[in-house]
Amino acid sequence: MSDLSSPNWFTEQCENTGLALSLRIKHKVVEKHSRFQKIEIYETTDFGYLMVIDGCTMVSTRENFLYHEMMAHPALFTHPNPQNVVIIGGGDCGTLREVLKHDSVNAVHQVDIDALVTQMAQTYFPELCERNQDPRAHLIYDDGIEFMHKTLPESLDIIIVDSTDPIGPGEGLFNRAFYTSCLNALRTDGILVQQSESPILHQKLIKEMRQAMLEVGFSDVQTIPFPQPIYPSGYWSCTLARKDGEFGEFRQSDAETFSKQTEYYNEAIHQAGMRLPSFLKKVL
Ligand code: SAM
Numbered sequence: 001m002s003d004l005s006s007p008n009w010f011t012e013q014c015e016n017t018g019l020a021l022s023l024r025i026k027h028k029v030v031e032k033h034s035r036f037q038k039i040e041i042y043e044t045t046d047f048g049y050l051m052v053i054d055g056c057t058m059v060s061t062r063e064n065f066l067y068h069e070m071m072a073h074p075a076l077f078t079h080p081n082p083q084n085v086v087i088i089g090g091g092d093c094g095t096l097r098e099v100l101k102h103d104s105v106n107a108v109h110q111v112d113i114d115a116l117v118t119q120m121a122q123t124y125f126p127e128l129c130e131r132n133q134d135p136r137a138h139l140i141y142d143d144g145i146e147f148m149h150k151t152l153p154e155s156l157d158i159i160i161v162d163s164t165d166p167i168g169p170g171e172g173l174f175n176r177a178f179y180t181s182c183l184n185a186l187r188t189d190g191i192l193v194q195q196s197e198s199p200i201l202h203q204k205l206i207k208e209m210r211q212a213m214l215e216v217g218f219s220d221v222q223t224i225p226f227p228q229p230i231y232p233s234g235y236w237s238c239t240l241a242r243k244d245g246e247f248g249e250f251r252q253s254d255a256e257t258f259s260k261q262t263e264y265y266n267e268a269i270h271q272a273g274m275r276l277p278s279f280l281k282k283v284l
Contacts (some may be wrong), residue, residue: 047230050230069264071238077255078250087160089173100136145172154188159190179216184191191246198237199237219246
């Protein structure tokens with residue numbers, strides 16, 4: 001067995017949660033620095049390519065479908081007729097690909113601060129970028145905080161915040177000012193969905209996000225946990241917030257038909273995802 005500190009392993013070490021996650025690698029393919037962050041690509045022995053930003057795992061070839069499907073479909077199937085979608089972050093284009101599977105969608109603006117993430121995804125994760133030429137897709141390179149601040153009121157159906165962790169350029173995407181901009185930009189049926197870290201490791205963050213969303217005026221919130229092998233703890237979540245009304249019903253039969261196009265998401269996963277495990281119910 002090889003030593004985890006050897007160059008054969010990439011390790012994300014999470015000092016503040018007392019946990020590390022390692023993937024065995026063949027080699028580091030490339031390392032680039034943008035104005036915003038350090039982006040590395042590794043070739044792993046078992047998970048395909050791996051993208052790492054500022055030392056944190058982002059995407060692997062083998063299992064990214066879990067995250068990208070859950071960031072997109074629960075929100076899109078809760079909305080009665082999603083047409084205008086904005087993705088903040090998401091530069092690897094995996095969430096964009098999932099959103100574009102929905103025929104009701106007329107336009108998706110993906111706003112990532114860093115063009116280099118998308119350039120590297122096009123090279124090493126071309127399957128995630130396969131719908132980038134869809135005429136409904138608009139790729140913008142800008143700060144998502146400023147973009148949402150400038151967005152016309154009541155102009156969007158879904159906002160998906162597919163960002164890095166709340167440090168560095170992603171920090172300002174997890175606060176009341178940003179949620180207020182999102183609330184204003186959404187139409188009445190609108191839904192905000194944000195990646196909300198690990199339900200095991202980051203309960204305080206999830207609780208604070210949910211409180212902040214409700215405090216700025218969202219009418220209901222729903223956290224959905226899902227498996228994610230390459231993120232610390234192997235267990236991740238997204239949190240949805242509705243501008244009006246409550247979570248409960250969703251377009252179940254549409255989701256059932258749609259599941260031919262997905263690897264993980266289906267109507268039963270959606271239904272079960274909305275029933276929080278007891279430990280989370282107690283702490284959120
Ligand atoms: N799935 C990932 C995770 O949860 O670890 C997120 C992947 S995606 C590559 C994250 C993206 O958020 C990065 O491409 C980064 O450039 C972008 N990002 C971070 N802060 C941003 C901001 N303020 N505005 C727009 N994009 C931002």
